[in-house]
Amino acid sequence: GAGVSQTPSNKVTEKGKYVELRCDPISGHTALYWYRQSLGQGPEFLIYFQGTGAADDSGLPNDRFFAVRPEGSVSTLKIQRTERGDSAVYLCASSLGSGPYNEQFFGPGTRLTVL
Amino acid sequence: AQSVTQPDIHITVSEGASLELRCNYSYGATPYLFWYVQSPGQGLQLLLKYFSGDTLVQGIKGFEAEFKRSQSSFNLRKPSVHWSDAAEYFCAVGPPNNNDMRFGAGTRLTVKP
Numbered sequence A: 001g002a003g004v005s006q007t008p009s010n011k012v013t014e015k016g017k018y019v020e021l022r023c024d025p026i027s028g029h030t031a032l033y034w035y036r037q038s039l040g041q042g043p044e045f046l047i048y049f050q051g052t053g054a055a056d057d058s059g060l061p062n063d064r065f066f067a068v069r070p071e072g073s074v075s076t077l078k079i080q081r082t083e084r085g086d087s088a089v090y091l092c093a094s095s096l097g098s099g100p101y102n103e104q105f106f107g108p109g110t111r112l113t114v115l
Numbered sequence B: 001a002q003s004v005t006q007p008d009i010h011i012t013v014s015e016g017a018s019l020e021l022r023c024n025y026s027y028g029a030t031p032y033l034f035w036y037v038q039s040p041g042q043g044l045q046l047l048l049k050y051f052s053g054d055t056l057v058q059g060i061k062g063f064e065a066e067f068k069r070s071q072s073s074f075n076l077r078k079p080s081v082h083w084s085d086a087a088e089y090f091c092a093v094g095p096p097n098n099n100d101m102r103f104g105a106g107t108r109l110t111v112k113p
Helices: none
Strands: A005-007 A010-013 A019-024 A031-037 A044-050 A053-056 A065-068 A075-079 A088-095 A110-114 B003-005 B010-014 B019-021 B024-026 B032-038 B045-050 B056-058 B064-068 B073-078 B087-094 B107-112
Touching: A005 A088, A010 A019, A019 A088, A019 A110, A031 A075, A044 A065, A044 A075, A075 A088, B003 B087, B010 B019, B019 B107, B024 B073, B032 B064, B032 B073, B045 B056, B045 B064, B045 B073, B073 B087
Parallel strands: A010 A110, B010 B107
Antiparallel strands: A005 A019, A019 A075, A031 A044, A031 A088, A044 A053, A065 A075, A088 A110, B003 B024, B019 B073, B032 B045, B032 B087, B056 B064, B064 B073, B087 B107
16 A cells, blocks of 8 residues: 555653654655644644645644654654653654645554653 | 634444534634544544535545534534444644644544444
């Protein structure tokens, strides 16, 4: 299948550690989105890439969170000095272009647990 | 600011019964509205969306939703539920650029045999 893939599927880390979460979008999709889904909540927008650049990072909660997409395909979400409150499922989505007429296709997510 | 409320955290229906999941939104302009379904271990899947035009929208898997501006609602319906419909359902509202979609907290659907 050629869907959005995310690795790892599960990540357990200790408070204060650094983690990287990877997203492989659908081939040819120029737009890529990161969301965070806490337990019992809906996805919360974090950041949106159009190509290589972060077009909208207004959802990143603080400067411990950073994301890159250096070649306009794979993206990595980086979290420094993790805190227990960062525990959540991190979802990635991609779309052919930006705008609501382009459906966002979601990956299965990475479940992050910070002990 | 845009927001979405899904008043029902959990709904249980019998297989073959009809279903209605409620969604209320708050948005300053004409909203773009979406319903997604999330099954365990699966990614979110788009069921249907409303941008403009006919207020009754047909989606995949036999779902439909009706946009009611006067009630700020976009309720999801299905005439006859199947056991495979058991999942979490999310309503979302987005601005025209679709970057900052706001999701509701979700409604978990359980289907009784």
